[in-house]
Amino acid sequence: MNGTMNTTDSSVARRFFNSTLVAGAALCLVAGGVGCGRTPAASFRLNMVEATKQRLTAEQEKQVATVLLAMFGTPDEPTCLPETGLDEAKLRLAAGPVRSDIVGRKNGLYREHCAHCHGVTGDALGPTAAFLNPYPRDYRPGVFKFKSTERADKPTHADLVRVLHNGIPGTSMPSFALLSSAQVDALAEYVKYLSIRGETELSLMRAFFELDDDAQGKLPESREFLVDETLSPIAEKWKTAADAQIAVPPMPTGIDLVASIAKGKELFYGDKANCVKCHGVTGLGDGQANDYDDWNKAIVEINKEISSGSEKARETSTSGMSAEDLDEHRKQIAWLAKFDSVLDGDALRPRTIPPRNLRHGIYRGGRRPLDLYYRIHAGINGAPMPAAKGTVPPEEIWHIVNYIRSLPYELDGELGADKPMLARDRF
């Protein structure tokens, strides 16, 4: 009895042991063979919102993609024509998958630090973007908010480096001060590259509308059209950005700080600058709440067009329509439906832009008096903040700056507290 029991036990045990060994070995082989999976190479996304808006056909979209590929390369292998004025070596440092080169330098900086919000194409459609408030910047329209140049001009290279170095307080844009200056430089260059590429794409897509009939819906692929007429004007604006830098007069000396703040307060509440209209009579940013920045406004306008177009299409009776008209009508309905689905996948849900609460002491574009001067003088490009240039003389802008800087520290015991409290702590 014992003998048979032992044999049975031992053979069961042996079989179990052997089978686990075999199973483990098999698993290792499978895992080793299959590997961790290979991700496909990254590719730029076409600006589907614009393509749909311009009613491009599939062939036209393909032509735009091919032209952009020839002019700008891929996310892994960027190229740029000399007309762009960009440094291709810096682009290569920033582009591609994260890896170290033979000198031990980190490459793939954009993908490591930026792509998850700003997207591989710089279209603010990265996986994190929808969760952020405010949304990350979409570089494709070539509009940037925080810079030292006049409102409609591009930021200088130093402006981009400053934003990368300081981050944007009050938003999810972090400070990259811990990267080396060569790395920050490469990233700024890559942002310019994505912006120039995005603007070129928009320009090409809009050019289809201007074509005459014998072009047969195809853009000319001559150097003259693509480079001289399309790319160069865009690149020129970037190259000459430094010329558009705002000339800042020195702070007025004949007046002391308290008097300057008092003057600034008058201007803040006055009609010339009319700051209270948006920033509110207490500076809390509650003057109005219905406006949009340019990126969100574009989507809002498209949504309006889709809903009014859909309503019109629904109300149009198709009885008694000619064959042509019926065809047009059906095409319109198909286009409206397509646009709706493109917005689902290729656009962020629009949000209003609240005017800044000036009591917090958080200034997105920088807290130096100089930065506040720039914001007031040129306004904020892409946002409803208007330029005071022309309406408010430069010296008076400095008074407003001093008033703004005093707002978080205004002591106010009027709201029933027996101890005056700093505005920035109360609000």
Added chain:
Amino acid sequence: MNRLSGIFWSLLFLAVPVLGVATFAVAPAFDIWLPKDVSEHGRSIDSLFYFILALTGVVFVATELAMFWFLWKYDAAKSKGPATYIHGSHTLEVVWTIIPAATLLFLAIYQMNTWADVKMRRPAMAPTVEVVARQFEWRLRYPGRDGTLGTPDDLFLVNELHVPVDEDVLVQLKSMDVLHSFFLPNLRIKQDAVPGMKIPVWFKATETGEFDIVCAELCGWGHYKMKGRVTVESREAFDRWLEAKYAAQEATQPEADPSQSVAQSN
């Protein structure tokens, strides 16, 4: 049971203490050990660590060896006799409860002084800096020339903490959104930043250099990259740096050389 199988499993279990000890012995040679300590209290914290490591290490190896010995000696393939059934040993149970309890009690009392130094005996001084943790950066506020936080001459910075060497430093730690943890590995400082609380953290750095600030409490998708840099420097260099940063913050003209702008801050 197969004798070979018994030998295999006994040796496998023996490998655990052997490899465990080997890893600890070899790690420092590969620079995988405690980060360099440049703080005053770091010494007592590290010696506590070593003491507990030695104590638990010895107990660990002893119990593992005992287990190996039983696996080897009482392998069913070799040791064919019947098992002995006992009703347990009261003495043994008392002994192996009292001894660990006493050890733990000893440890608890032994470390009290170090804990009090780091977490309870706050130096009587005004805060050197206010650190506000935020997803995913460290926002700093120095009190400025008037020495008071919350006045217009405060200096605002991000991720760049400078402290003077050989001086007590008091940090007011806050959080702007969720739980973070202010971790300075080289200064042996770790304190959770709790939203709604203002928590004092103090240390004295004994050597100059640049060290890491990392976040040690999972705070979101950017937790892994929530890094800062703490620079310990002489008092003169620290004062000079503060002045330079403050002047940059008060700039009313663009800097003459834009390539220097990387050195400026918010």
